[in-house]
Amino acid sequence: MDRELRLYSGRNRPDLTPVYLLFERLTGIKTSVDKVYHHDVEKRIVAERADPQADLLLTNSQLAVELARGAGIFEPYAAPVAKTYPSWLRASDFAWLSFTAWPRAAMVNRAVLADGAAWPVRLEDLTDARFRDAVACAALVEMTTVAQFAALRVVKGDAYVTRLLDALLANGMRIYASNLRTREALARERKAVAIANSSNIHVFYMEGNPVGEAWLDQARNETGTHVEAHTVALLAGAKHPAEARAFVDFLLSVEIQTLLARLFGETPVNAEAAHGPVRPLSKIKRMDAPLGDVAPLIESTVTLLRDKGFDVRDDSG
Numbered sequence: 001m002d003r004e005l006r007l008y009s010g011r012n013r014p015d016l017t018p019v020y021l022l023f024e025r026l027t028g029i030k031t032s033v034d035k036v037y038h039h040d041v042e043k044r045i046v047a048e049r050a051d052p053q054a055d056l057l058l059t060n061s062q063l064a065v066e067l068a069r070g071a072g073i074f075e076p077y078a079a080p081v082a083k084t085y086p087s088w089l090r091a092s093d094f095a096w097l098s099f100t101a102w103p104r105a106a107m108v109n110r111a112v113l114a115d116g117a118a119w120p121v122r123l124e125d126l127t128d129a130r131f132r133d134a135v136a137c138a139a140l141v142e143m144t145t146v147a148q149f150a151a152l153r154v155v156k157g158d159a160y161v162t163r164l165l166d167a168l169l170a171n172g173m174r175i176y177a178s179n180l181r182t183r184e185a186l187a188r189e190r191k192a193v194a195i196a197n198s199s200n201i202h203v204f205y206m207e208g209n210p211v212g213e214a215w216l217d218q219a220r221n222e223t224g225t226h227v228e229a230h231t232v233a234l235l236a237g238a239k240h241p242a243e244a245r246a247f248v249d250f251l252l253s254v255e256i257q258t259l260l261a262r263l264f265g266e267t268p269v270n271a272e273a274a275h276g277p278v279r280p281l282s283k284i285k286r287m288d289a290p291l292g293d294v295a296p297l298i299e300s301t302v303t304l305l306r307d308k309g310f311d312v313r314d315d316s317g
Helices: 017-027 041-047 061-069 123-127 143-156 159-172 181-190 197-204 241-251 254-264 293-305
Strands: 004-009 032-036 056-059 097-109 135-138 174-176 193-197 211-214 227-234
Touching: 004 041, 017 032, 017 174, 017 241, 017 254, 032 041, 032 197, 032 293, 041 097, 056 241, 061 227, 061 293, 097 143, 097 197, 123 159, 123 193, 135 143, 135 293, 143 193, 143 211, 143 227, 159 241, 174 181, 181 193, 181 197, 193 254, 197 211, 197 227, 227 241, 227 293, 241 254
Parallel strands: 004 032, 004 056, 135 174, 135 193
Antiparallel strands: 056 227, 097 193, 097 211, 097 227
16 A cells, blocks of 8 residues: 655745655655645644544644644654754644744845944844834734744733834834745845844845845843744644654754755754754744743734734735
């Protein structure tokens, strides 16, 4: 009998097709992927709980899977690599595991800010007059945007975050419909800085765009930057659990972690991977905002950002 594996993916960019093809060709396990809009994928799994139509879920957020974990739709798997993780990179019961980390940074347009001494070093720097009308940020459709401000609420409080948002917007920060549209605008409209995921910066640079990576709030007395992650979870009742576990182990292997760093600038969660130009997690000061404290704030943070004008839709076609 042929072996197979079915995945639901709430991650559309960057495209993981090279990983799926390598797994299929190296193991002989036929692998099919159904891409589902990341805001809908957990609802679909819940609806299919009695007869699961996929074996694994890949998605672009820790928060999404943590919020869904209580529904009992995941089958915990303590993958060998994940046993060595810091606790924030996995569910407490191993129901979901991070497979790459996504730190927030400032994407700097070097055609506008050629002098590195002029680059921001704190998120608050973007409220300065020197960055008036020069900052871009993705809309609330991007979970990393929501998660960053929710985490800031945990660490700095609601009043601080409201003041920060008001100051950024008063300084002319513009909101774009997605991470993709944000980095496109950085070049097209000659913005100086975009609040971005580190991986986005690497991808845009590899396309020939003159951008740099500024790490924010890394000093000893600063809060650190928010770090989200893309995640994988085995579905409860999966028809191909052995194949699903084999894929998780493959995804977390040194080979594939190194490949994702090389292709997409994603931060490896396997410490043995070759990072290349990607800053290792061990060199990033991470905001201390426990997921259990951030998750309950997601809905109210969405409301806050919507009220501030972050509900921007893509009308490009």
